[in-house]
Structure formats: C-alpha cells, structure tokens
Amino acid sequence: MTMVDNMSRGTAFRTSGSGAAAGRRGGVAGDAEGTDWTAGFPGLASLGPEVRAGLVAHSRLASLPAGTVIFGPGKAPENLLLLVEGSVRVQQTAEGGREVVLYRVGAGESCVLTTACLLGYEGYPAEGIAETEVRAVMVPRGAFEDLIVRSAAFRRFVFAAYARRITDLIRVIDDIAFRRIDVRLSQRLLDLAEADGTLRVTHQELALELGTAREVVSRQLHEFQRRGWVALGRAQIRLVEPSALRRLARE
Amino acid sequence: MTMVDNMSRGTAFRTSGSGAAAGRRGGVAGDAEGTDWTAGFPGLASLGPEVRAGLVAHSRLASLPAGTVIFGPGKAPENLLLLVEGSVRVQQTAEGGREVVLYRVGAGESCVLTTACLLGYEGYPAEGIAETEVRAVMVPRGAFEDLIVRSAAFRRFVFAAYARRITDLIRVIDDIAFRRIDVRLSQRLLDLAEADGTLRVTHQELALELGTAREVVSRQLHEFQRRGWVALGRAQIRLVEPSALRRLARE
DNA sequence: GCGCCGTCGGTGACTAAGTCACGCCCGCGG
DNA sequence: CCGCGGGCGTGACTTAGTCACCGACGGCGC
Structure with missing residues (x-):
C-alpha cells in the first residue's frame, strides 16, 4: 500500500492550537518515504x-x-x-x-x-x-x-x-516485592534464551536484569546446574531441561 | 456511593458562547453546578x-x-x-x-x-x-x-x-529493590504523621504500605524506640525525635 | 464487675537474600 | 613469559522475610 500522494492532502497535518512548528522540513525528510x-x-x-x-x-x-x-x-x-x-x-x-x-x-x-x-x-x-x-x-x-x-x-x-x-x-x-529470585531467574532465562536454548550472558548481566547481586545469580545458577536443568560455561548458559525451568517459573 | 450516569455521549462540548462560565445548568446533575x-x-x-x-x-x-x-x-x-x-x-x-x-x-x-x-x-x-x-x-x-x-x-x-x-x-x-527497610520505614512515618507528630496506624498497615511483613515493621519500630526516636502505643506511634528519622530517611 | 473474643503486637527459630572480601582461572596483549 | 582484567567461586556475615505460637489489650454483652 503505497501512499505517495500525501501532499495533495494539504490539510493533513496542520497543528491546530499550539502552532508549534510541525517540523515540515523542506520536501519531507528521512528514508521513510514511500514505505508504509x-x-x-x-x-x-x-x-x-x-x-x-x-x-x-x-x-x-x-x-x-x-x-x-x-x-x-x-x-x-x-x-x-x-x-x-x-x-x-x-x-x-x-x-x-x-x-x-x-x-x-x-x-x-x-x-x-x-x-x-x-x-x-x-x-x-x-x-x-x-x-x-x-x-x-x-x-x-x-x-x-x-x-x-x-x-x-x-x-x-x-x-x-x-x-x-x-x-x-x-x-x-x-x-521484586513478592517473588522468589529463583522463580524470577528461571523466567529470565527462558525469556532471554535463543531458539536453540542457549544464551550468552554473564551472571553480572542477569543480576542487573533482576535488580539483584551477581553472587546471588551465580549461586542460583549453580543450583540449577546441580539439578541438571542448565549447563554453565563462561558467559554462556545452555538450557538442558527447559520444562523444569518453566515449571518453576510458573510459581 | 452514587454511580454516575453517562449523559451527553457523542455530542462535542457546546461551547457556551453565552454568558458566564458558571451559569449552565441544563439538565446536568450533580453539585458541581455553578462552582468552578x-x-x-x-x-x-x-x-x-x-x-x-x-x-x-x-x-x-x-x-x-x-x-x-x-x-x-x-x-x-x-x-x-x-x-x-x-x-x-x-x-x-x-x-x-x-x-x-x-x-x-x-x-x-x-x-x-x-x-x-x-x-x-x-x-x-x-x-x-x-x-x-x-x-x-x-x-x-x-x-x-x-x-x-x-x-x-x-x-x-x-x-x-x-x-x-x-x-x-x-x-x-x-x-523496594535497593533501599533498606529502616530507611523506607522512617520515610513513611514522616509522610504519614499528623501535624502533631503522631500517627494512628497498626504495624500491619505500615507493613502493607511498604510491601513487607508485620514482624519486620514491629522489629524496626522497636529498634527506633530503643534509640528514643519514637514512642509506641497500641495502633499509635509518636515521633519523639523526627530529626533523627529524617536523617535516616535521607540515606 | 466478669468473661469472651478479635485485633494487635512480641518472640524465637529458621530460611532466603544480599553484602563483603578474597582468590582463582582464563584469554589476551605486551 | 608476565601482567591484567573480566568472569566466576566461595565462605562468613548481615539483613530481610517466614512460620508458629502466645500473650496482652480493648470493646462488648451480661
């Protein structure tokens, strides 16, 4: 649906009250032209x-x-x-x-x-x-x-x-007020995971996501790993058992 | 608890070009009439x-x-x-x-x-x-x-x-994410206090305000009392040393 | 007055979460 | 080879939240 005849609709954009210069830059700027x-x-x-x-x-x-x-x-x-x-x-x-x-x-x-x-x-x-x-x-x-x-x-x-x-x-x-961080962490892992079930984030980054401290995230991830739900690498996490994470995330 | 019936749907405001702003009472209910x-x-x-x-x-x-x-x-x-x-x-x-x-x-x-x-x-x-x-x-x-x-x-x-x-x-x-609850509690106490420096709230109510548990509030208040900052009564708190609370609240 | 009962608050023991200090490993550039 | 910095592991500690229980106060009916 191409709309190029916009100028014919002269009335289309005329700021009413405020008259605050509706940036009508000469001849319409930008690369948006033509693409609706x-x-x-x-x-x-x-x-x-x-x-x-x-x-x-x-x-x-x-x-x-x-x-x-x-x-x-x-x-x-x-x-x-x-x-x-x-x-x-x-x-x-x-x-x-x-x-x-x-x-x-x-x-x-x-x-x-x-x-x-x-x-x-x-x-x-x-x-x-x-x-x-x-x-x-x-x-x-x-x-x-x-x-x-x-x-x-x-x-x-x-x-x-x-x-x-x-x-x-x-x-x-x-x-933040009412949910446990293991629940929130599992949600984030699922949200941020790529289609192949891996994510390249540091523990620090996850901590910032959740508003908590790096050590807390590290320990939780370690616990997840102990249960066989994830595999940890340097700045990388692989979701081994996403269904378990989902179950936890639904708390 | 009178629920308001919706009158005047669809028609735009009739700008009362007529007399004073106050005067219109054409079928409009309520006690707002006349008062601007x-x-x-x-x-x-x-x-x-x-x-x-x-x-x-x-x-x-x-x-x-x-x-x-x-x-x-x-x-x-x-x-x-x-x-x-x-x-x-x-x-x-x-x-x-x-x-x-x-x-x-x-x-x-x-x-x-x-x-x-x-x-x-x-x-x-x-x-x-x-x-x-x-x-x-x-x-x-x-x-x-x-x-x-x-x-x-x-x-x-x-x-x-x-x-x-x-x-x-x-x-x-x-x-919630980053501030200590003693700081947040002192802020609330100051916010909710009457002009005479007292407030009639239960610990439970304060806990709900802050999204925490009653016991936590009780213990903090007790600590404030121990320091001579507040005086506690049943469902009532008197701020004895508001300046100390303010100092804490500014953390 | 007396007893009943619901709200309010105190307490101890425990778990969860966050803080602090430190140290190791790995990869990388000099 | 070394140093260095980012990423992570860990233990010891503090703070916050949870759980179970109990006692104290205040209003109310009698």
Whole structure:
C-alpha cells in the first residue's frame, strides 16, 4: 500500500492550537518515504488512510546502532519513537551501579516514556538503551500532537501503550516485592534464551536484569546446574531441561 | 456511593458562547453546578474559559465515603477522576494478602490509571481506594476525549499526570529493590504523621504500605524506640525525635 | 464487675537474600 | 613469559522475610 500522494492532502497535518512548528522540513525528510511502515503496527491498523499518509510523511525512519542511549537523565528525547525493528531496554540505575530492567519495547510498540517526558514532565528517572540495532520511526512533537487531535485510533494506540507500560511496571514491583529470585531467574532465562536454548550472558548481566547481586545469580545458577536443568560455561548458559525451568517459573 | 450516569455521549462540548462560565445548568446533575472547581487544579489553569465551562458542565462532582473501592480488578471505571478533596490510595495486592502501596492521588491531581483502562487496555492490575472521604470530579469518557481534542492545555495536563505516575512507580521499584527497610520505614512515618507528630496506624498497615511483613515493621519500630526516636502505643506511634528519622530517611 | 473474643503486637527459630572480601582461572596483549 | 582484567567461586556475615505460637489489650454483652 503505497501512499505517495500525501501532499495533495494539504490539510493533513496542520497543528491546530499550539502552532508549534510541525517540523515540515523542506520536501519531507528521512528514508521513510514511500514505505508504509504503519502496517507493522497492529495498533495503528485502524488509522484512516490520510492520517496514515500524513504520519508517514511527517516522520522519519531512523536506524540506531546497538548500544545507543536513546534517552536518559539529562538526555530528553525529541520524538515519539515507534519501533519497527529491534528492541529497546528501559532500565533504572541506582547509585552504586545496581540496575533493574523495567521493561523492553519491541517491534510494533511505542516508547511512551518519551512522550511523557516531551509533553509533560521533566526529570526522567530511567534510561532507554538500544539492545540490538534498532529501526524506528521518529514522530516529532508537532506531528504527535496533531495525530492525537485528529485520530481517535491514534489516541487509543497511545493510551494503550501507556497502560501497557504501567502494567509492566506494576508487574515488576510485584516481582521484586513478592517473588522468589529463583522463580524470577528461571523466567529470565527462558525469556532471554535463543531458539536453540542457549544464551550468552554473564551472571553480572542477569543480576542487573533482576535488580539483584551477581553472587546471588551465580549461586542460583549453580543450583540449577546441580539439578541438571542448565549447563554453565563462561558467559554462556545452555538450557538442558527447559520444562523444569518453566515449571518453576510458573510459581 | 452514587454511580454516575453517562449523559451527553457523542455530542462535542457546546461551547457556551453565552454568558458566564458558571451559569449552565441544563439538565446536568450533580453539585458541581455553578462552582468552578477548575480553580483547584494548577494544571488546568491555562484552559480557555469556554473549555473550562464545558468541562464543568459535562462533568459531575461526586462524593465518595472513605473506603470506597474506586477501581480494581473486575471493576473498570467509567470516568476520569479529578480529585478536589481527599486522597486515593492505589495499591497492588498479591495472592497471599500482601500488598504494596504504589502511589497516592491527592487534591488537584487526576487518576490516570482510570483513563488508561478506559481508553486502552483491559486487565487492571491494581486497585484504588478512597483513604478519606473524597470529593472528585467525574469526567465521562466522551467529555474526556473531547477535551483531549480541543485543548492543548488539557493534553499537557493528562500527559503530565501519566509521567508523574510512571515516575512514582519507578521510584517504588527503586525503593523496594535497593533501599533498606529502616530507611523506607522512617520515610513513611514522616509522610504519614499528623501535624502533631503522631500517627494512628497498626504495624500491619505500615507493613502493607511498604510491601513487607508485620514482624519486620514491629522489629524496626522497636529498634527506633530503643534509640528514643519514637514512642509506641497500641495502633499509635509518636515521633519523639523526627530529626533523627529524617536523617535516616535521607540515606 | 466478669468473661469472651478479635485485633494487635512480641518472640524465637529458621530460611532466603544480599553484602563483603578474597582468590582463582582464563584469554589476551605486551 | 608476565601482567591484567573480566568472569566466576566461595565462605562468613548481615539483613530481610517466614512460620508458629502466645500473650496482652480493648470493646462488648451480661
């Protein structure tokens, strides 16, 4: 579904109230031209064709290498991010270097913390890091506001994204406060495993995922190994008995 | 506990171009008539007068007794809540009866989890309970959407509220994962204390606040007492040396 | 007053989790 | 060959959470 006739729809994006320069960069920027990436977003399926075309025209598709810090304390984002490909890890770092992973944003999802920061609030607590190479659509502030005004479907998309993140965070709270770390560790192992049942992570990295200490992870993994559930190597874990891990993870 | 009937679905706000903002009482129920409660919301100060009038006309001021469960699993809300007076506690209850308090909504704030549920997402994880008697403006879904479309100021208000809640949740995660419970307990004591330096709570209630066990709270309080920082009575605590507690809380 | 009962809190013994200090092994570059 | 740094193992210890039980207080009916 190619939408190139977007300019004919002159009214498509005209910021109403705020008049905040809806970055109409001369001749439409970016490599998003022509590709209707909106198909990759289930939540955007019900957008009207003109709205969709306008979105495509006013945003740009960017590629970020793995490891890019997308936002963080003192690094406010400029755009709403819609992930086309890759994965963004949002984490909280405490003093002393300990971390917890709050949630991940995957393909087809949006990074709403961005908009929260952009539109409402200063003082970001968390940071977002590209885990893999990331291809994402950057929707500038003006276009975002305009979409909110024009499209009920887009509003639903955005609010659903917020709700999703909030439930994720509440889940993390529940996990940390009430769940045993062996249970949480087994869940992570299953989540992070490749298709072949191996994962290349250090104990330290797993500890940061779970917001605990390296020694704790090491001991738990050792216990898993003793039971024959995993095989451990240097910075590498092979899941020998995933069904047992799943059973534990369901606690 | 009068539940609000949804009137005026579909039609956008009739902007009362007519007289004063206050005057509209055409069939709109509730005690909100005439009172321009929007003054109590700093975030709404920049709303245009017509928008404000429409908001007043289409919403309804309700009074909920202390203890009312405003939302919860299987109890989806029908309105956006703007608190005029009182306090709502939002908490998470795990199986086994243990709880954590996620955040509180105070006067002048809005309960956005409500909108998230309403507009986007099913499956509420948390529940909201009126801690005191609560006076709140109930904005029905249609009016909410209309406001979002019409007013940039209202959008800012809503997104700021989201951002606020998200940062609150991240703060809770940080606390639970990385802070010692004596530090967290001293913070709560200071937060929950009356002006005269006393609080009437049971150890059990404090434990639920912090997501820990009653015995842990009891032992910590006992230790505080041993140091002469507090005086303990049945379901009552007096802060004897608040400065010492503050010092600890700043850890 | 007396006894009943539910809530509130105290306690000891135990397990789970996190902290601290140290030391080993492996791979790699000089 | 050596040194070095990342990754891991380990023991000893502290802190937090769990379990079982009991006693003390306060309200209430009588």
